[in-house]
Amino acid sequence: MFDFIVGHYAYWFVFILMAIGLYGMIIKCNLVKKLIGMSIFQVSIILFYVAGANKWGATVPVADPALGTADPAKYINPLPHTLMLTAIVVGVATMGVALALVITIYKRYKSLDETRLLEQMRKEDDTE
Amino acid sequence: MRTYRPNPIVSLVSRLVSPFIVMFALYVIFHGHYSPGGGFQGGTLIAAALILIRLSEGNEAAQLQFPRSWGTPLGSLGVLIYFGTGLATVLMGGRFLDYSVLHLSHHVSMSRSYGILMVEIGVGLAVTAILVSIFDNLLEGNPDV
Amino acid sequence: MKTANYIVLLLFTGLMVYASLGLPFRGDPNAAIHADESVAHSPGAAAYYIRNAKKDAHTDNMVTVILADYRGYDTLGEETVIMTAGLICFMLLRRRKEEKDENL
Numbered sequence: 375m376f377d378f379i380v381g382h383y384a385y386w387f388v389f390i391l392m393a394i395g396l397y398g399m400i401i402k403c404n405l406v407k408k409l410i411g412m413s414i415f416q417v418s419i420i421l422f423y424v425a426g427a428n429k430w431g432a433t434v435p436v437a438d439p440a441l442g443t444a445d446p447a448k449y450i451n452p453l454p455h456t457l458m459l460t461a462i463v464v465g466v467a468t469m470g471v472a473l474a475l476v477i478t479i480y481k482r483y484k485s486l487d488e489t490r491l492l493e494q495m496r497k498e499d500d501t502e
Numbered sequence: 503m504r505t506y507r508p509n510p511i512v513s514l515v516s517r518l519v520s521p522f523i524v525m526f527a528l529y530v531i532f533h534g535h536y537s538p539g540g541g542f543q544g545g546t547l548i549a550a551a552l553i554l555i556r557l558s559e560g561n562e563a564a565q566l567q568f569p570r571s572w573g574t575p576l577g578s579l580g581v582l583i584y585f586g587t588g589l590a591t592v593l594m595g596g597r598f599l600d601y602s603v604l605h606l607s608h609h610v611s612m613s614r615s616y617g618i619l620m621v622e623i624g625v626g627l628a629v630t631a632i633l634v635s636i637f638d639n640l641l642e643g644n645p646d647v
Numbered sequence: 648m649k650t651a652n653y654i655v656l657l658l659f660t661g662l663m664v665y666a667s668l669g670l671p672f673r674g675d676p677n678a679a680i681h682a683d684e685s686v687a688h689s690p691g692a693a694a695y696y697i698r699n700a701k702k703d704a705h706t707d708n709m710v711t712v713i714l715a716d717y718r719g720y721d722t723l724g725e726e727t728v729i730m731t732a733g734l735i736c737f738m739l740l741r742r743r744k745e746e747k748d749e750n751l
Contacts, residue, residue: 381675436538639737
């Protein structure tokens with residue numbers, strides 16, 4: 375029982391982070407708070423992959439001349455780390471574009487609140 | 503809206519520290535073969551050094567170091583370096599991004615090592631220029647009051 | 648409306664915790680992702696990369712070799728993503744000046 379908790383607790387903490395990020399994205403009304411929730415959600419996914427790549431008693435995936443490269447159980451799995459480098463950079467690019475869109479929305483509608491934005495857009499659709 | 507307040511301590515410390523950040527970033531890019539690092543990490547560090555000067559000296563004074571019109575052309579140059587390496591391997595007769603046909607050295611493995619280095623330099627340049635360009639564009643219409 | 652959102656959030660977290668009960672222990676070297684041969688009888692990717700990165704590219708750092716040599720095509724696509732994001736910010740926020748000049 376205790377072994378099971380020690381082997382799985384990292385995943386549960388990552389799911390708590392995911393829930394915090396989803397809470398920000400779904401339940402908050404301000405657009406900037408939704409973006410912060412999206413960023414937390416992306417970081418939690420990255421942590422999940424990187425935490426799952428671990429091995430007991432292994433070292434960083436840089437070839438050590440004392441250990442040699444014949445035994446893959448001595449180095450942690452390098453493949454999720456590589457994929458998550460790409461994911462981090464894609465997250466930065468998404469945040470940049472999202473912030474540019476928020477600035478454009480503010481200059482056009484003069485408000486950042488979700489309910490007020492929907493009312494204004496519905497009013498403009500009715501008067502057209 | 504006031505975006506910039508001049509402060510002598512912040513100004514002096516950031517002007518002292520910023521060249522060392524660029525130096526460490528170049529070390530991270532070029533030592534990506536032997537220690538954790540590589541193109542993306544070093545590119546982000548150089549962008550951090552340039553944005554530090556923009557935050558501490560004001561947006562207009564920092565244009566003397568890295569003008570805002572350099573952002574997108576340098577980013578395209580970085581992608582062209584990467585794509586040009588792949589195109590050069592195709593022109594030499596191999597497959598796309600197969601560095602062993604470049605014949606930069608006698609051994610096949612050393613040729614692949616040099617190909618990785620060229621590609622990392624291209625990636626670092628592109629990431630630097632685009633991150634600074636996104637920062638400049640987000641502050642586009644607001645002058646320093 | 649808001650209570651439905653909270654219920655969806657709790658259901659999602661419960662579903663993820665239930666799905667994680669079937670994962671192997673974190674760090675087990677005999678897990679399926681670290682194996683020498685995958686379930687489909689093809690060579691396991693991570694074990695192959697760890698064994699052959701130093702020999703193929705004369706480079707100590709395995710993550711850089713995977714990123715730039717074995718999976719270099721994905722890195723090219725990702726650099727295109729960065730450049731596209733920069734161009735989108737450039738085009739979205741540059742039009743302000745031209746609109747202001749036309750209004751004058």
